[in-house]
C-alpha cells in the first residue's frame with residue numbers, strides 16, 4: 001500500500017493536515033531533545049520527511065522502513081536509509097541514543113513487537129517518542145474531527161493522492177487506534193519506563209515520550 005502512495009505522499013500529507021504536519025514534526029524533534037553527535041533511529045520513516053527534521057538537531061538520524069517504494073521516493077533527501085521491518089530490526093542491541101516513529105506505529109502489523117524492538121536497539125537511559133494520531137479530548141471538536149476524517153478526508157484524497165483507497169484505510173485505522181492512555185499502557189508493557197504524553201492540535205496527534 002505504501003509503495004502505491006509514495007509518489008505523492010509528502011504533498012498529500014500537507015494538504016490533508018492543512019499544513020499542521022510540519023509543526024507535529026518539529027514538536028517530535030523537540031520532545032526527543034537530541035544532542036549533536038547522538039544517534040537516533042527514525043522507524044517507519046517512509047520518504048524520510050520525518051528524518052530530515054530530526055537531523056536539524058545535529059544528531060545522526062537514520063531512516064528505516066520496509067517499503068522500498070517510500071524510501072526510493074525520498075532518496076533525494078540527504079539522510080541514511082535502511083530497509084528493515086519494525087518487528088525484526090536489522091540493528092544490534094543498544095546502538096541508538098533514541099528512537100522515534102511518526103505516523104508509523106499504527107501501521108505496523110504488531111505494534112507491541114515494534115515497541116519491543118525499539119527498546120532493544122536503544123541504549124539503557126535512551127529515549128522514545130511516538131508521534132501518532134490520537135483522540136481529541138474536547139467532545140464537540142472530536143465529533144467535528146471524526147466527520148472530517150470519515151467523509152471529507154477520503155474525498156480530498158481522491159484529488160491529491162496517487163492511491164485514494166489508502167486514505168480510506170487511514171481514516172479507519174485512526175478510528176480504531178487506542179487513545180492516549182491505552183497507548184501509554186502498551187508502551188509500558190513493551191519495556192519502556194516513565195511513559196507520558198502531550199496532546200498536539202487538541203489531541204488529533206499525541207506525542208508519547210518514554211525512557212529505556
Ligand SMILES: C[S@@+](CC[C@H](N)C(=O)[O-])C[C@H]1O[C@@H](n2cnc3c(N)ncnc32)[C@H](O)[C@@H]1O
Nearest residue numbers: 002044045046050065066067085086102104108
Ligand atoms: C504514514 S507513513 C509515515 C512516514 C513518516 N514517518 C512520516 O512521518 O511521514 C507509515 C510508514 O510505516 C511503514 N511501515 C509499516 N509497517 C512497517 C514495518 N513493519 N516495518 C517498517 N516500516 C513499516 C510504511 O512502509 C510507511 O512508510
